[in-house]
Amino acid sequence: MIYEANNEVRKKLIPMFENIDSTIVLSYLQGHMGTAWVDNLENPTVAQITVGIFVFYAGDPNTKEAEELLYNLPEFTLAIVDSDEWKNRIETVHNGAIEKFERYRFKKDPEHFNRTHLQNILTSLPEDYEIKKVDNNIVNLPSFHELSEDFVSQFDSIDDFVNRGVGYAIIHEGQVVCAATSFSIYDDGIEIEIATHPQYRRKGLATITASALILYCLDRGHYPSWDGANSESAELAKKLGYIFKESYDTYFIDNIK
Structure with missing residues (x-):
């Protein structure tokens, strides 16, 4: 089961997403906009942040809640993760319904x-x-x-x-x-x-x-x-x-x- 994060949970997610270099993630983590979902409100081990069509995942990709989160999407989604494990999970769960492409980061x-x-x-x-x-x-x-x-x-x-x-x-x-x-x-x-x-x-x-x-x-x-x-x-x-x-x-x- 997954749960929508509140402000207290949001603060717990900051370390989980520290390896994703995106100001859009910061928009949520700093409380400006967006939503997040987690597997556990007290001690989240996997989480999803959504701001518009951008969806970010972090934590343990191998749980059943991770799969729930991978289906908890807007109609059109740009999903971004920071590990090969997460990439493999996305490619498995959404096999046949994804297009993988490159975006470009700047300093x-x-x-x-x-x-x-x-x-x-x-x-x-x-x-x-x-x-x-x-x-x-x-x-x-x-x-x-x-x-x-x-x-x-x-x-x-x-x-x-x-x-x-x-x-x-x-x-x-x-x-x-x-x-x-x-x-x-x-x-x-x-x-x-x-x-x-x-x-x-x-x-x-x-x-x-x-x-x-x-x-x-x-x-x-x-x-x-x-x-x-x-x-x-x-x-x-x-x-x-x-x-x-x-x-x-x-x-x-x-x-x-």
Whole structure:
């Protein structure tokens, strides 16, 4: 049997997840967002953290509760673990329903950024385009949400995003055509979510919005964490000043029955 963790249990999970290098995990462990499930509320030996479509596992993968947790998923899941034992368990339990691919981690050091470089990028905004910090007006535009539901989906509400999150958007002809926001938040920063309308790609807009968001974070002593979903995202990160750390296995699990 598995149980949803409360705040007291959450604190017990910190050592269990210490080997997973992800600010999204910190979002839960530091009490900002997400949920967790465990096998035992007093002395958990296996646990699952879920923030949006991201699901992380730690502890003993060989228990029957571990299998229960591996079925305790959102419709579409990106599962991340820190051991071959867990990888083998995922591949066994979800045989035929998974796709294994690589994501890309970057070193988390604010000194790696060149502010002058980022400010110069902002000057490359094409004519007739405008970049704005996401406010109550922008966050309610349908074109903003059509780009990515994950701009605000980890927050309790749109108001909660406006109060605790941050984002920048590029507007063209009254429509949001590119935006970068805080997918999640943790004590010392954010995890970046970025999306561009298909008709507006290859114009440098993602680089511009990301630069604005990174500068905003740096000015406030927050770290703008970047985790690349694919090689294109990884190359954009390098262009912005991030230094590659490692690639790691991720499992897409289609949980639709």
